[in-house]
Amino acid sequence: MVRQDFLLKQxxxxxxxxxxxxxxxxxxxxxxxxxxxxxxxxxxxxxxxxLDINRLLEIPEENFIQVLxxxxxxDVVNMGRFAALLFHIAENIxxxxxxxxxxxxxxxxxxYLEKSCGVYSFDRG
Numbered sequence: 001m002v003r004q005d006f007l008l009k010q011x012x013x014x015x016x017x018x019x020x021x022x023x024x025x026x027x028x029x030x031x032x033x034x035x036x037x038x039x040x041x042x043x044x045x046x047x048x049x050x051l052d053i054n055r056l057l058e059i060p061e062e063n064f065i066q067v068l069x070x071x072x073x074x075d076v077v078n079m080g081r082f083a084a085l086l087f088h089i090a091e092n093i094x095x096x097x098x099x100x101x102x103x104x105x106x107x108x109x110x111x112y113l114e115k116s117c118g119v120y121s122f123d124r125g
Contacts, residue, residue, distance in 0.1 A: 011073045013048070014074070017044060017048045018082055041089065057101045065112045068109070086105050086109070
């Protein structure tokens with residue numbers, strides 16, 4: 001019982017972190033601000049959620065969802081938030097190759113959520 005409550009607390013905490021990071025990303029105006037914010041987002045993800053975007057992009061696409069599922073705080077809601085965060089980072093970086101990888105990973109998460117969990121995103125249309 002205590003272990004389950006702790007895990008739920010961690011999942012909720014990650015959800016709040018992801019939601020705040022997305023909100024911060026949406027407020028970007030300039031490339032310099034975008035770069036600094038993206039660095040802060042990546043650092044917060046490493047510290048708070050044990051997620052390293054650079055390392056995740058190196059994982060083969062077919063193993064990507066499995067690796068995310070291994071993170072105990074990554075539930076369906078947080079996966080959706082993480083996909084949105086990856087998309088917003090891709091929108092705000094100049095490196096087109098890296099942006100493409102981020103878009104692809106975001107799409108992989110959305111496809112997984114749609115197929116496996118019955119979660120449909122109206123944002124994806």
